[in-house]
Amino acid sequence: MKPLLDRNLTPFLKRFDGFIDAEFRSIEIVSPTTVKITLAAQDSARAFDWITIELKFNGISDARLLDSSKLMHIDMSNGITLIYAENQFVFGVGDYNYSNITDSICYIKAISLKYLEGGF
Numbered sequence: 040m041k042p043l044l045d046r047n048l049t050p051f052l053k054r055f056d057g058f059i060d061a062e063f064r065s066i067e068i069v070s071p072t073t074v075k076i077t078l079a080a081q082d083s084a085r086a087f088d089w090i091t092i093e094l095k096f097n098g099i100s101d102a103r104l105l106d107s108s109k110l111m112h113i114d115m116s117n118g119i120t121l122i123y124a125e126n127q128f129v130f131g132v133g134d135y136n137y138s139n140i141t142d143s144i145c146y147i148k149a150i151s152l153k154y155l156e157g158g159f
Contacts, residue, residue, distance in 0.1 A: 098150030
């Protein structure tokens with residue numbers, strides 16, 4: 040897995056078009072402070088082929104996670120929010136900002152973030 044630094048968030052999101060219409064594949068609780076999320080999205084760096092992206096959040100301070108059985112029903116038409124604010128990475132399903140991320144149906148606040156690209 041590669042670290043995703045705060046300065047690389049904007050190009051990362053642009054590469055995957057903000058994960059608009061992506062597929063939410065899985066949520067895995069690795070430990071009480073580590074969660075891995077798997078998404079499938081179109082990659083503009085690969086002629087918009089679909090690939091799998093794993094996001095691993097470490098040092099989680101707050102989160103709302105969904106049961107795996109509900110993931111296929113998540114509306115991803117607004118993509119995801121992935122920002123760095125107040126010394127933490129913030130993830131949420133939908134279009135949010137730092138102050139209202141807790142309104143998302145699924146969100147995570149964590150100290151560090153890594154990612155891994157895989158086949159579809």
